[in-house]
Amino acid sequence: MFGLPGGEIVAFIDACRRAGIRFLLTGHEASAAWMAQVVGQITGVPGVCASTLGPGATNLVTGVANAWLDRAPMLAVTAQIPGAAMETMTHQRVPLDRLFAPVTKGSFAVGSGDTVTLMERSMHLAAEPRPGPVHISLASDLAVQEYHEQPRQRAIELEAGAAPDLRPIMRRLESAARPLVLIGLGATPASAPAIRAFIDKLQAPFLVTPKAKGIAAEDHPLFAGVASGMAIDRDIVEIIKRADLILAIGFDPVECDKTWFADVDVASIDSASMAEGRYRPLEAIGDLGALVASLNPAPKPWRASLPKHEARSGLSPLRLIEELRSIFPRDGIATCDVGSHKLVMGQFWRSYQPGTFFMSNGLSGMGFGIPAAIAAQLCHPQKPVIAVVGDGGMLMMLHDLVLIRELGLPILIVVLSDRSLSLIRVSEERRGFPAYGVDFTPPDFAAVAQAFGIAGRRVGSIGEAKTCAEKALTERAPFVLEVPIDFGEYYDLV
Numbered sequence: 001m002f003g004l005p006g007g008e009i010v011a012f013i014d015a016c017r018r019a020g021i022r023f024l025l026t027g028h029e030a031s032a033a034w035m036a037q038v039v040g041q042i043t044g045v046p047g048v049c050a051s052t053l054g055p056g057a058t059n060l061v062t063g064v065a066n067a068w069l070d071r072a073p074m075l076a077v078t079a080q081i082p083g084a085a086m087e088t089m090t091h092q093r094v095p096l097d098r099l100f101a102p103v104t105k106g107s108f109a110v111g112s113g114d115t116v117t118l119m120e121r122s123m124h125l126a127a128e129p130r131p132g133p134v135h136i137s138l139a140s141d142l143a144v145q146e147y148h149e150q151p152r153q154r155a156i157e158l159e160a161g162a163a164p165d166l167r168p169i170m171r172r173l174e175s176a177a178r179p180l181v182l183i184g185l186g187a188t189p190a191s192a193p194a195i196r197a198f199i200d201k202l203q204a205p206f207l208v209t210p211k212a213k214g215i216a217a218e219d220h221p222l223f224a225g226v227a228s229g230m231a232i233d234r235d236i237v238e239i240i241k242r243a244d245l246i247l248a249i250g251f252d253p254v255e256c257d258k259t260w261f262a263d264v265d266v267a268s269i270d271s272a273s274m275a276e277g278r279y280r281p282l283e284a285i286g287d288l289g290a291l292v293a294s295l296n297p298a299p300k301p302w303r304a305s306l307p308k309h310e311a312r313s314g315l316s317p318l319r320l321i322e323e324l325r326s327i328f329p330r331d332g333i334a335t336c337d338v339g340s341h342k343l344v345m346g347q348f349w350r351s352y353q354p355g356t357f358f359m360s361n362g363l364s365g366m367g368f369g370i371p372a373a374i375a376a377q378l379c380h381p382q383k384p385v386i387a388v389v390g391d392g393g394m395l396m397m398l399h400d401l402v403l404i405r406e407l408g409l410p411i412l413i414v415v416l417s418d419r420s421l422s423l424i425r426v427s428e429e430r431r432g433f434p435a436y437g438v439d440f441t442p443p444d445f446a447a448v449a450q451a452f453g454i455a456g457r458r459v460g461s462i463g464e465a466k467t468c469a470e471k472a473l474t475e476r477a478p479f480v481l482e483v484p485i486d487f488g489e490y491y492d493l494v
Contacts, residue, residue, distance in 0.1 A: 002032035006052020008079035008140035027399025029056055031371040033063020037072040038375035046073040046126040048081040053079040054092030054153055065103040067133040069254050069362025070367040073104035074133035082141035098133035102234035107135040111142050114150040164286040169267045178302050179204045180243035184252025185211035186270045189354035191289035202297050205304040208358045209255045214351035224304045229257040231493040239304045315486045317344055319404040323466045332384040333376045337369030338422040339390035340490040342415045367396040377409045391417040391442040401452040415445050422487040449480035456480040
């Protein structure tokens with residue numbers, strides 16, 4: 001469990017200690033929620049984060065909202081004002097049920113029924129399709145009361161519903177001349193074998209969204225790129241428009257920053273309906289892997305591929321990412337923060353196995369990269385983990401270096417330093433505004449890392465960065481690598 005306690009939550013934290021639940025102290029509640037999210041995504045079991053009431057709860061909201069949009073099973077526990085004083089005490093009083101309800105599958109208060117039943121229900125709700133966060137509030141006076149077990153009703157076994165009818169999708173697929181497969185965040189690692197087998201049967205191009213990177217290997221000859229909103233997005237949308245049918249497998253429009261998906265012919269297979277607004281795909285809802293395995297299409301061979309994009313000379317972010325990928329193990333785990341580099345990482349960092357790439361995309365919350373790397377390293381202690389972040393995101397999450405050092409997590413953090421919130425700068429200038437409110441003077445992050453007790457190095461070239469990264473990966477120790485880059489390339493790519 002991850003969190004940042006306050007006085008009102010300490011009884012709960014102590015109960016966790018007595019129960020043998022490992023509590024990891026984070027420097028900010030958003031980090032705790034992001035770590036819990038990634039643990040949930042990797043294990044399939046809801047990750048748990050905890051905070052105090054008031055500002056602790058409000059700080060938690062960003063990470064909880066991220067899990068809501070990224071389909072991550074999570075349990076978020078917050079303290080609340082003593083029930084006996086709720087009507088009178090206004091200090092730190094926030095209506096937590098109303099605060100968390102829009103970004104969770106449910107917000108419940110301990111004491112409104114049998115506690116064991118409530119927790120079992122909450123864990124099940126968080127994990128079942130569509131996965132997401134559940135919020136629990138615990139009043140500080142109730143937390144120290146003795147639990148008296150209440151009679152519990154036997155769970156009623158629900159009969160399985162009728163099997164989804166795939167015939168309409170099969171007919172549409174049979175009539176298509178140029179189908180395109182689009183794999184999205186609803187595609188879980190368990191469904192990957194069925195999806196890969198289907199691609200090989202269909203022999204048509206496929207795209208993935210950033211949250212689905214690695215479900216099908218990106219060195220497959222039919223791989224056509226990453227959709228949507230990443231680098232060279234116009235080229236990706238052109239590929240989509242060339243198809244006469246998009247077969248969407250686990251595709252969730254939450255990953256799209258444009259609405260092209262509402263203007264093309266889509267047949268969707270998912271565990272939950274994604275129809276909303278103008279987006280009305282032909283849908284089959286159920287177990288995604290089983291549904292895909294039931295499809296037996298005739299081959300529909302056609303080709304679609306991205307144009308080649310050469311990295312600039314000098315301090316090119318694209319070339320840095322390509323050089324880092326060339327030395328990073330195929331099964332290693334990469335996490336990515338939000339910023340201009342995210343768009344380049346999402347498109348050009350090749351992923352080959354499920355569960356090896358993590359990015360905040362539905363909410364696109366800056367600060368995600370380092371907490372995600374911590375969670376991934378805890379879940380996979382033997383695997384190499386790299387976090388690629390911008391200088392803005394690194395500045396937000398310096399507090400996470402404390403936990404990395406205390407646990408000795410051998411994470412390689414690569415900071416792309418361009419002294420600007422360059423994604424916003426590009427947006428300003430494209431709209432005719434001067435760059436304003438986006439440039440800053442970052443610290444020497446390598447020296448900062450050393451002050452935290454972590455090795456760090458600031459380099460002056462891509463070649464030097466590659467050499468340092470290779471050494472850090474070999475030595476298996478925490479390392480912060482700061483690389484100054486030229487953000488001018490972003491104008492070509494994003």
